[in-house]
Amino acid sequence: MAQNMLIGQSGGPTAVINSSLAGAMQYAFSRDEIDTVYGMINGITGLLNDNIINLNDVFKARPSKINRLKLTPAMYLGSCRYKLSTDGDELERIVSQLEKYDIKYLIYIGGNDSMDTVQKLYEYTKKQSIDIKIAGIPKTVDNDLCGIDHSPGFGSAAKYVATAVRNVSYDTSIYSVKSVHIIEAMGRNAGWLTAASALARDKYEIAPHLIYLPEIPFSVDRFIEDLQEKLSQYNSVIAVVSEGIRDESGEYISTRGDEKDLFGHATLSGCSAYLRDIAAQRIGCKVRSLELSVLQRSGGHATSLTDVQEAFNLGIMAVKAVLQGETGVFSTLKRTSNLPYTVEYGTENVSVIANAERLVPREWINERGNDVTQAMLDYLRPLIEGVVQTPYRNGLPDYIDIAHLDINKQNYTDLA
Amino acid sequence: MAQNMLIGQSGGPTAVINSSLAGAMQYAFSRDEIDTVYGMINGITGLLNDNIINLNDVFKARPSKINRLKLTPAMYLGSCRYKLSTDGDELERIVSQLEKYDIKYLIYIGGNDSMDTVQKLYEYTKKQSIDIKIAGIPKTVDNDLCGIDHSPGFGSAAKYVATAVRNVSYDTSIYSVKSVHIIEAMGRNAGWLTAASALARDKYEIAPHLIYLPEIPFSVDRFIEDLQEKLSQYNSVIAVVSEGIRDESGEYISTRGDEKDLFGHATLSGCSAYLRDIAAQRIGCKVRSLELSVLQRSGGHATSLTDVQEAFNLGIMAVKAVLQGETGVFSTLKRTSNLPYTVEYGTENVSVIANAERLVPREWINERGNDVTQAMLDYLRPLIEGVVQTPYRNGLPDYIDIAHLDINKQNYTDLA
Numbered sequence: 001m002a003q004n005m006l007i008g009q010s011g012g013p014t015a016v017i018n019s020s021l022a023g024a025m026q027y028a029f030s031r032d033e034i035d036t037v038y039g040m041i042n043g044i045t046g047l048l049n050d051n052i053i054n055l056n057d058v059f060k061a062r063p064s065k066i067n068r069l070k071l072t073p074a075m076y077l078g079s080c081r082y083k084l085s086t087d088g089d090e091l092e093r094i095v096s097q098l099e100k101y102d103i104k105y106l107i108y109i110g111g112n113d114s115m116d117t118v119q120k121l122y123e124y125t126k127k128q129s130i131d132i133k134i135a136g137i138p139k140t141v142d143n144d145l146c147g148i149d150h151s152p153g154f155g156s157a158a159k160y161v162a163t164a165v166r167n168v169s170y171d172t173s174i175y176s177v178k179s180v181h182i183i184e185a186m187g188r189n190a191g192w193l194t195a196a197s198a199l200a201r202d203k204y205e206i207a208p209h210l211i212y213l214p215e216i217p218f219s220v221d222r223f224i225e226d227l228q229e230k231l232s233q234y235n236s237v238i239a240v241v242s243e244g245i246r247d248e249s250g251e252y253i254s255t256r257g258d259e260k261d262l263f264g265h266a267t268l269s270g271c272s273a274y275l276r277d278i279a280a281q282r283i284g285c286k287v288r289s290l291e292l293s294v295l296q297r298s299g300g301h302a303t304s305l306t307d308v309q310e311a312f313n314l315g316i317m318a319v320k321a322v323l324q325g326e327t328g329v330f331s332t333l334k335r336t337s338n339l340p341y342t343v344e345y346g347t348e349n350v351s352v353i354a355n356a357e358r359l360v361p362r363e364w365i366n367e368r369g370n371d372v373t374q375a376m377l378d379y380l381r382p383l384i385e386g387v388v389q390t391p392y393r394n395g396l397p398d399y400i401d402i403a404h405l406d407i408n409k410q411n412y413t414d415l416a
Numbered sequence: 417m418a419q420n421m422l423i424g425q426s427g428g429p430t431a432v433i434n435s436s437l438a439g440a441m442q443y444a445f446s447r448d449e450i451d452t453v454y455g456m457i458n459g460i461t462g463l464l465n466d467n468i469i470n471l472n473d474v475f476k477a478r479p480s481k482i483n484r485l486k487l488t489p490a491m492y493l494g495s496c497r498y499k500l501s502t503d504g505d506e507l508e509r510i511v512s513q514l515e516k517y518d519i520k521y522l523i524y525i526g527g528n529d530s531m532d533t534v535q536k537l538y539e540y541t542k543k544q545s546i547d548i549k550i551a552g553i554p555k556t557v558d559n560d561l562c563g564i565d566h567s568p569g570f571g572s573a574a575k576y577v578a579t580a581v582r583n584v585s586y587d588t589s590i591y592s593v594k595s596v597h598i599i600e601a602m603g604r605n606a607g608w609l610t611a612a613s614a615l616a617r618d619k620y621e622i623a624p625h626l627i628y629l630p631e632i633p634f635s636v637d638r639f640i641e642d643l644q645e646k647l648s649q650y651n652s653v654i655a656v657v658s659e660g661i662r663d664e665s666g667e668y669i670s671t672r673g674d675e676k677d678l679f680g681h682a683t684l685s686g687c688s689a690y691l692r693d694i695a696a697q698r699i700g701c702k703v704r705s706l707e708l709s710v711l712q713r714s715g716g717h718a719t720s721l722t723d724v725q726e727a728f729n730l731g732i733m734a735v736k737a738v739l740q741g742e743t744g745v746f747s748t749l750k751r752t753s754n755l756p757y758t759v760e761y762g763t764e765n766v767s768v769i770a771n772a773e774r775l776v777p778r779e780w781i782n783e784r785g786n787d788v789t790q791a792m793l794d795y796l797r798p799l800i801e802g803v804v805q806t807p808y809r810n811g812l813p814d815y816i817d818i819a820h821l822d823i824n825k826q827n828y829t830d831l832a
Contacts, residue, residue: 013587042592074586081591162812163717170490171429171714173821175497176458199810204817235822273689290709298587301579302718304811384811394615395720395800396578401620405589406651 002035005105005319006098007055009075010043010082010114011140014153015160015303016311018400020109020137021077022070023315028105029060033323038101041405043080043110044117047097048090053077053404065400070312071390072399073300084117091124098132105133105322109315111140111151115330115354122328122350133322136330136350137314141297143192144359147352149335149343152314153297155307155383158196160296161185162384165200165238168290169207172236178285179236180227183208184272185292187242191215191360193296195372196380197240207238214244215360216369218253223275224282226370231285243291245271301397305386310343317345341382418451421521421735422514423471425491426459426498426530427556430569431576431719432727434816436525436553437493438486439731444521445476449739454517457821459496459526460533463513464506469493469820481816486728487806488815489716500533507540514548521549521738525731527556527567531746531770538744538766549738552746552766553730557713559608560775563768565751565759568730569713571723571799574612576712577601578800581616581654584706585623588652594701595652596643599624600688601708603658607631607776609712611788612796613656623654630660631776632785634669639691640698642786647701659707661687717813721802726759733761757798 005028009017028034037055040046059066069076084090098106108118118136125132138145141157165183172181185194191213200207209230212218223239230237245253254271276289310333317331329347336342364376391398421444425433444450453471456462475482485492500506514522524534534552541548554561557573581599588597601610607629616623625646628634639655646653661669670687692705726749733747745763752758780792807814 009590013590042590045592072586073583075590078592079590159811164711166812166815167489167714167716168710170488170716170815170818171710173818174425174429174458174491174495176461176494176821199812202810202812204819288709290711291707293704293706294584294587295580295706295711298583300583300586381810386811387806387808390803392803394618394797395575395802396582396615396618399582399586402586402589403620405592 002102003033003104004036004038004102005034005107006038006040006047006101006103007077007107008040008043008046008109009077010079010108010110010117012111012297013074013079014139014141014297015073015156015300016153016308017074017109017139018072018076019070019308019311020139020152020315022066023312024107024137024319025055025059026066027316027319031323034105038103039077042078043082044084045080045082046078047094050097052101068391068398068400070308071300071388073298076400076402078405081113084120086120091120094121095125095128095130103132105319107135107137107318107322109137109139111138112145112353112355112357115350118330118350119328119354126328133325133327135318135322135326135347136353137318138330138332138353139311141193142187142190144190144357145353146356146358147330147348148332150383152307152311154192155304156299157186157193157296158199158380159304159384160299160302161193161196161292162199163302164292165197165208165240166205169200169205169238172238176235178231180231180279180283180285180287181236181238182272182275182279182287182289183238183240183292184243184290185240186296187214188244189214189357189359191242194240194242195360195376198372198377199380199384206234208240209234209237210239210370211372212239212241212245212370213360213365214242214246215362216365217248218245219248220278224279227279227283231283241271241275243271300399301390303388304384305388306383308388313345317347321347338378338382341385418518419449419520420452420454420518421450421523422454422456422463422517422519423493423523424456424459424462424525425493426495426524426526426533428527428713429490429495430555430557430713431489431572431716432569432724433490433525433555434488434492435486435724435727436555436568436731438482439728440523440553440735441471441475442482443732443735447739450521454519455493458494459498460500461496461498462494463510466513468517484807484814484816486724487716487804489714492816492818494821497529500536502536507536510537511541511544511546519548521735523551523553523734523738525553525555527554528561528769528771528773531766534746535744535766535770542744549741549743551734551738551742551763552769553734554746554748554769555727557609558603558606560606560773561769562772562774563746563764564748566799568723568727570608571720572715573602573609573712574615574796575720575800576715576718577609577612577708578615579718580708581613581624581656582621585616585621585654588654592651594647596647596695596699596701596703597652597654598688598691598695598703598705599654599656599708600659600706601656602712603630604660605630605773605775607658610656610658611776611792614788614793615796615800622650624656625650625653626655626786627788628655628657628661628786629776629781630658630662631778632781633664634661635664636694640695643695643699647699657687657691659687716815717806719804720800721804722799724804729761733763737763754794754798757801
């Protein structure tokens, strides 16, 4: 009987999730224990809806295609945000689907919400004594995953944020008039990405002048005071704020109405525009706001080589783990040295990562709560190192084709 | 008596203005006719305020520093937005400053507003029979300059816009739910940059689905109709709009109050956020807006090699022109072939470019006014070609130090 592997992607995109898929596939293709690698389209919902593709057909004899996948942002297999029900029906449906495709190994790439799916599947298959090995591969731009030194996807987003701040700093320094730029980075509860803006500082480069993480209650009055103090020293001041900053009473500065997603998280964005209007009014100089929005997680043309490679290796590790009989785990890495930077790969129980969240420690934020400390910079620096040689065609990054993700697109049948 | 050259930069930044400065300096340093190259800090206001630096000291014996300058965005010499007075006092002050530094050659890098300064100085020095040769080097991300096939700075911004649209398209395609992204590109009156988003389309890539230029009156109702029609075909629809779109009566969709700059231009931005709220309300699916803002003109890490090299060559050409006795001109280029792409450099009278504006021709926009035609794509395609090998340090683009631009920064004296 065939022993097949099924792999899926879930949650929000990053620039290197496909690198994990590439690593997992490349390793699986090299092993005799695995006959066919299948992919679920749009995560676990693809399994439920029987939307499954044969990845051997697309990638197995094509190493250069795997290489292009490795450097393509977002998710080749599509995603979902779907909370698996714990009543039996849905889990039974999944098990019968796994039987249909003779799946012995299941790999799921995702963040803390997606690892909830891995956890539930692991517990159910264990209880039912179903012989299937399940592992997760972690990912998120937010860097808020527990049980891992840092999250794959974060390094590339961090590099994007720091590069953007440096570029804006050069852009704004040309005028001798006073100005403020408020740049908004992602981070609902954890300020890691916002903190990474500090990497833009260099010998001659002071920006960003102010950094506000969601871990510290945000005061608009103190923010205006901070801006005024920096404006007394510098012509152009750059402040970076997390989308998730909250006031003393815990209210998001940016909440738009009461929108919530399926996991109960508020739908955020827009605190920089809000603060821009207040700052312009109270300070009276030119104030501009800039939401980095999805650009910071989708920049496949300017990723961190370290990040791409680690994501790839974590893909290999997860497949290695299930082949060795592990289940209910995720692949992880430990930093063994900071300078030179080295890591060790391993696995950890998925319960450590599922639904948990790692915030920035208080001691990595300065006392006033408007900057980060040297310890944070030392932690961050290796993660953005290395430049990827993105393939270009017609002057633009030449990513792999993902036409199969829109069932309405004409080329869908190309892939079937 | 010494014969010196003075150079300045003016107007809004682009990613390749420093490449023109590098080209002009490198050529000037190689010529015996020129003793010292001086730079005015913050454009013509630097000359008026006697804020002048000696560029021989900084760059002459340092070719690798010129090379880094070539790949640094924004303006090494700083900028101004200053409309020169035509009464005699200011012009006399300028002439006495030019005498003080023994300036025989004056080079000014800027857009159509800045070329007004070149024009006035040329006319005044001609009338007064002052022996000085003056030339402009064109630049603008807007591509709205007359007398030149395309504007230096535009190609890199166009590459940024098309890359961003491609990245967002990958990011948004992972979910199977209906969504709309409204991306806002720069372009007050001319839609060239917005049009460049069409370059993101490829064999398998349909985004952007809709493109709206300021040359065509914008109707919110028609916009919603267009979105609905595209949503019936595709899950995720991307529309790109110019910041300067106006309704049938000529009112900007995005005007914030009555703010105007010194040249009388309205201060714009925000039409995408405005349209997002309307579209979300009328269509009911997820709608996100994204202003590319200053990121599209400051991305020194991802420029077009064609653009960088042309900006450099136009710098050389302007110096060549003044050394050959031309004055009141700007350096320009003509496209001599599209495939293979070739250009010819030359000069043109500055009156052609000063204060004039070149809009997108009607026939390069489709009939409905929501897309561009093949002729536009053919025109645009060569301009984003080629990838620059950006130097990186500590994981970030290693630009040249510009600490001298903020007189409050500690390192200012390093340069003096």
